[in-house]
Amino acid sequence: MDLSNARWRKSTRSGASGGNCVEVASNLPGAVAVHDSKDATGPALTFAPTAWAAFIAQVSERP
Numbered sequence: 016m017d018l019s020n021a022r023w024r025k026s027t028r029s030g031a032s033g034g035n036c037v038e039v040a041s042n043l044p045g046a047v048a049v050h051d052s053k054d055a056t057g058p059a060l061t062f063a064p065t066a067w068a069a070f071i072a073q074v075s076e077r078p
Contacts, residue, residue, distance in 0.1 A: 016048070020042070021040035021048055023038040024041075036052040038050055038052045038055075041064075046061045047063075048062075049062070
């Protein structure tokens with residue numbers, strides 16, 4: 016998948032120093048991409064938007 020037009024965003028819960036964060040690109044047609052913010056040119060995982068939404072719903076329910 017071509018990720019050259021991905022607009023990556025980091026969680027608002029990420030600290031100012033970066034740390035162990037992931038970035039998400041949800042502007043891609045038919046996919047959501049996730050990668051390590053410390054390795055922006057490294058590999059990325061891609062998910063169907065429905066699968067990503069289900070994942071977010073599950074982790075959002077956790078205390």
